Amino acid sequence: MDHILKPKEMSVLRTEPDAAQGHAHWLPTFAGFIQAMEEGRLAINETPLDKKSLLVNFLSPKVYVYITDVRTYDLAKEKLDRLFETRRNNICARHVLASRSQQMGESLKEFIHALEILVKDCIFTAVDAETYRQGC
Secondary structure (H helix, E strand, O other), X not given: OHHHHOOOOEOOOOOOOOHHHHHHHHHHHHHXXXXXXXXXXXXXXXXXXXXXXXXXXXXOHHHHHHHOOOOOHHXXXXXXXXXXOOOOOHHHHHHHHHHOOOOOOOOHHHHHHHHHHHHOOOOOOOOOHHHHHOOO
């Protein structure tokens, strides 16, 4: 069963354009793998799983460099999360959303899907009349 759940090696670099997306997909895959491994070990009464060592086995050398100084799995996971977390400029994200137009040959469904993806980067908050008058 672990062969089916086994994640691929995390080799995406944080400087790549889709690094955050790659990390966001890889992390739950790896967490599911660890959970399956732990359940299997508990079922046959083996020793607890060394999550940090397992994590190291699934990181490329270029990614491993970032966690060489941490001792625990939780600290390594936290460091990787901070490393791959991207903070997008809200004004820029709103501009990209507002200026996105339907491309030639793009169906309405495809266009709406693209807008749904872009809106995830925007931060929209409810504003009442008084806050709006005060300049948000």
